[in-house]
Amino acid sequence: MWQDTKRIFLDSAERLLQATARLLPSVLAMLLFFALSVVLAVALRGVVRRICERLALDRRLREWGVWPSGDARSSPTRLLTRISFWTVLVLGVFLGLSVLDAPAASAVSVQLLGYVPRLLVALAIFAVAVGISRVVERNVLIGAVNMGMQSARLLALGARWLVVLLGAAIALDHSGVAAHVVTVAFGILFGGIVFALSLAVGLGAKDFVARSLQRRFPDSGATESPAEQEDERGQIHHT
Amino acid sequence: MSVTSTELSASPAELPHGEILIALEAGDRSAVTASAASIRAHLAARFAGCTAKIVVATAGSETALVDADSPDAARTAAVPALAGDGIAGHLSAVSAVLREADRLGARAAVLLSAGAHDESVDWLGLLLQPILEEGFDYVCPTYRRERLDGMLNTAIVYPLTRALFGRRLRQPAGGEAALSLALARALLAQPAWRQDPAYAGSDAWLVASVLAGPFRACQAWLGKWPGGAGPAEDASHALARIVGPVFQEMERHADRWQRVEGSEPVPSVGQAGVIAGGPFAVDVGPLEDAFRLGLRELGELWGLVLPPGTLLTLRRAAATPAGKARVSDALWARIVYDFAVAHSTRVVERQQLLRSMTPLYLGWVRGFVEDVRELDGDGTEARVEALCGTFEREKPYAIARWRWPDSFNP
Helix, strand or coil: CHHHHHHHHHHHHHHHHHHHHHHHHHHHHHHHHHHHHHHHHHHHHHHHHHHHHHCCHHHHHHHCCCCCCCCCCCCHHHHHHHHHHHHHHHHHHHHHHHHCCCHHHHHHHHHHHHHHHHHHHHHHHHHHHHHHHHHHHHHHHHHHHHCCCCCHHHHHHHHHHHHHHHHHHHHHHHHCCCHHHHHHHHHHHHHHHHHHHHHHHHHHCHHHHHHHHHHHCCCCCCCCCHHHHHHHHCCCCCC | CCCCCCCCCCCCCCCCCEEEEEEEECCCHHHHHHHHHHHHHHHHHHCCCEEEEEEEEECCCCCEEEECCCHHHHHHCCCCCCCCCCCCHHHHHHHHHHHHHHHHCCCEEEEECCCCCCCCCCHHHHHHHHHHCCCCCEEEEEEECECCCCHHHHHHHHHHHHHHHCEECCCCCCCCEEEEHHHHHHHHCCCHHHHCCCCCCCHHHHHHHHHHCCCCEEEEEEEECCCCCCCCCCHHHHHHHHHHHHHHHHHHCHHHHCCCCCCEECCEECCCCCECCCCCCCCCHHHHHHHHHHHHHHHHHHCCCCCHHHHHHHHHHHCCCCCCCCCCHHHHHHHHHHHHHHHHHCCCCHHHHHHHCHHHHHHHHHHHHHHHCCCCHHHHHHHHHHHHHHHHHCHHHHHHHHHCCCCCCC
16 A cells, blocks of 8 residues: 555656656746846847937927827836837747747747737837827817817817727728728728718808918909908008 | 118218129019019119129029029029928028129129019119128118018017017018128038028028128118018918028027127118008907917917916906907017927927917917007007017016026026
8 A cells, every 4th residue: 555655656756757857948948038038128128218319209209299298207218118128028928938848828829929019010000190190180270270260179189080090990900800890990980071071161161161272272263352352451461 | 651760871982893693583584584674774873883693593402593684594483483392482592692602702692582673762772782882791671561561570570580689670581681792601601501401591590690790780671562472371381481490590599699688770771661551451350269269279289388377368368358358568579489498499399389379479460450550650660669679678588488498487
């Protein structure tokens, strides 16, 4: 009885040791990947910070209204350095797990490693779209206010969300998430918005558009009414 | 109409001689031909000892000067050159004109618009006499205009330039100039051509370089404004085009203008004044509406530029009953200085910043229109003089904001 127990125990211990010995190189390789990824992440963080500083990214993005000016605690540089650091670290972890002699962990890691680049590009596309949308919003707002449009804010918000929507659709399409549904849905939505805007301009602002065209192309054929000619005489000339 | 000019001394006995370079803005063919003929006739009558080279500044990848009588001028003159991008008017041809003046050793170089000038006035004589006979380096062409003409000049360019450099050039952004050879060579040697090529050659650059340097400047009143080419420009585009370079010059000469106090008149020739043709019928309602709309929608953006106190004052102005809202001169001067600081510190993208200033500008214009509606030429000039005085009195505020841009309570 004692002999049997001892044999079973020794066999188990031997198997465990063999398994450990078999796994040890891959564990060491995994740990090496972790260590390398930490080093790489720290180095990349420094490089990204330096590039951002060289490009004066914080100032430029605040200047364009992409990043809020009042928020002193956060900055685009800080965000980008964090993203680059954690991306490399997470990729290192997945890479480390993929070399592990554990089929389940390896399979998951390999699949994730294949998907992560597409996901990162999709996120970058979306982030750029959000940035552009804020620039567009400010430009449209200023332009609309200068044109005397009472619904300037609404127009600016509409323009902003149109760009965000376009960016989101491209990002989702790129990441492969329900690509067909996204394309069709976006097409319908975008077409609807353009149609609505056309109706709004056609029905509500035709006089305004006519006046704008008249100002831009003064010799386009239409003659000014006497009232307009009178107004021309009492006009303010800015230059 | 008033006569406020300080006349120059009488012509010396010796007749001027030498070559004069005259560069015309490219316009339509007939205007260029007529201008060239008119200039030659004037020169022959007024400066018989001088020979003139008349050229047309042409557009292209690089500005070129073409003889006004050559067939090339006929082809290029049809191009509405140089007016489209960045730098206003033909002054983007300044570099080419300066080089040509230097090459020829021309005693005077003149940049002119191709349009007809007031023939009731010896305009070319007034423009060249200070340089050829009096030893001036720079003559700023100035015109008699209607009370509501050149509002950007009245509201910003003239008071700001005067407060910054302490010299009273009435129309510093006129788009024309007459320069001596010494000044042309000094301008050519400026590092700005390399360091700031986008702005070098603009009206503001030229005027600021003259006023900040050791040059003798005067202004010549050339009669009635001949009128600008093309349709009237929209306020926001004009603001961005004209005021941007002025703010840029404010930054370039920051070490100089902070030491200037008050202002002094510059010598003038010709009959000065404003044309006043009785009360006018301008509806100020749209101006007031634009101001209120701007405050409502752009208040958040202005919060990055203007101190809270200024914003509060603006809100109080907008809260007054319809027909009563106005931006006072003191408030307007501070707003202009605040926007100049923001332009320098790049708090907001520069084109957005300048265009966002439009409702504030229209708010001030609204009050000005009301003020000068019943005034004659002298009264209008007195009103402009009051505004300039305010800009000069508020200059310590500009200096404080410039030195400590983050401090909103100087």
